[in-house]
Amino acid sequence: xxxxxxxxxxxxxxxxxxxxxxxxxxxxxxxxxxVCAGVALKEGQTCAQVTAGSRDPxxxxxxxxxxxSVIIGIIAVxxxxxxxxxxxxxxxxxxxxxxxxxxxxxxxxxVVVAALSQVIVRYVLAxxx
Numbered sequence: 218x219x220x221x222x223x224x225x226x227x228x229x230x231x232x233x234x235x236x237x238x239x240x241x242x243x244x245x246x247x248x249x250x251x252v253c254a255g256v257a258l259k260e261g262q263t264c265a266q267v268t269a270g271s272r273d274p275x276x277x278x279x280x281x282x283x284x285x286s287v288i289i290g291i292i293a294v295x296x297x298x299x300x301x302x303x304x305x306x307x308x309x310x311x312x313x314x315x316x317x318x319x320x321x322x323x324x325x326x327x328v329v330v331a332a333l334s335q336v337i338v339r340y341v342l343a344x345x346x
Contacts, residue, residue, distance in 0.1 A: 296324035
């Protein structure tokens, strides 16, 4: 059971890591204009006006929180499924049935904690940002 859970978590981590690509501009030997040609410029904006890392810190926190919530949600659903399978295969054994119920309960508590973290962080960002 632990091997299955480890395989699921590993595949989720790998899948989320493959969504974005990394660009190494230092290895490029062309001109600045050639590099800038690949950047989506706003109307009337020149290549010299493009600034890197100009994102608001609260936006970064929101994106990180959304990614965290999606990962927690996926893990919670998987754990609820594992708890359901454990419950169905317990064959009436009280200790296995109790273990399955605890797995489902703790997964539900995890979802509630993740949802409350969303609410708290968004409240703090709205209040102080």
